[in-house]
Amino acid sequence: MDNALFVGLSRQMVLRREMDIVANNIANADTAGFKVESLMARTEPKNPANTAPGPRPVKFVLDDGVARNFGQGTLRTTGGTFDLGIEGDGFFTVNTAEGERYTRDGRFRMDPTGRLVTEDGDPLAGEGGGEIVIDPEKGPVTISKDGVVSQGTERIGKIGVVEFAELSVLRKDGGNLYRNTSNLQPAPQPDAVIHQGMLESSNVNPVLEITRMIEVTRAYERVTKMMDSTAELSRRSIERLGRVN
Structure with a gap:
């Protein structure tokens, strides 16, 4: 029994x-x-x-x-300057105090120093790992579909999108972020399209x-x-x- x-x-x-x-x-x-x-x-x-x-x-x-x-979630229009949605595979890279983290959550904002950060204040990493810093006095910010950040004719930086050969290496780390649990390094994802003023909905x-x-x-x-x-x-x-x- x-x-x-x-x-x-x-x-x-x-x-x-x-x-x-x-x-x-x-x-x-x-x-x-x-x-x-x-x-x-x-x-x-x-x-x-x-x-x-x-x-x-x-x-x-x-x-x-x-x-x-x-799988891809639906892209919805928000009109927010720093709202970014990824169409295709890949992740944004975020620099946190514990190291690099990855996310599909494109709800970014500008902090008091001009950096693009997540809602929790962690900096969005540009291509190459550096931070993206905006000067509010230089006018409106535009972000192209390949991630180039510009103010007028001046290029500020480029937002990189990366992918993993094995998605199983990613683990939840709070704040809608993922951490890499292996020695496998992410690779650039050139085919991803970034949409400014849009967010990817939950799937x-x-x-x-x-x-x-x-x-x-x-x-x-x-x-x-x-x-x-x-x-x-x-x-x-x-x-x-x-x-x-």
Whole structure:
């Protein structure tokens, strides 16, 4: 009997983790550049908890990590001078106190020193890694589709877009940023198009995520009922053995 309870508990733990991921997707449905996530699960054979007859080995359910869909989100017009949307593959590079980070979130602004920064104040890296600094007295800022930043006829810098051969090396690092967890270095992505005055929307489909949330809830309820039935069967068996003795 214990084996069924342990297997059910392992499944419940995975379902709770999956619910957290689905809820996070829904919460970020309106977050620029957010990429939808899903839970990966696997089974792992283990020795039974007791010697009672039954399948051997017993297969438990385990969390096997998070998969992320880096598919293109819809580009929407905002009109903001420093709102930038990437069409195609690639990431903006951001210089943080912990090192380089990468993002599809193009909500940039100009800080008091004229630097282009994220909403959290981390500088946007230009091509070559340097910062992009704007002089407000030199007039309006234009950003071309290949990332060249200009004020009038003067070129200020160029925003680089980079890509990774293996997207699996990227891990979430807070603030809608990703960090590189390997020694693999990003390469320039010359085919990416930067759209000034636009932002890439999240690629979350709220209807699908709400449907998935309902499915997870029902699966959790089914496992709970199975565990309750197993516990009740075990209780009755003990009572009957007690009467016989």
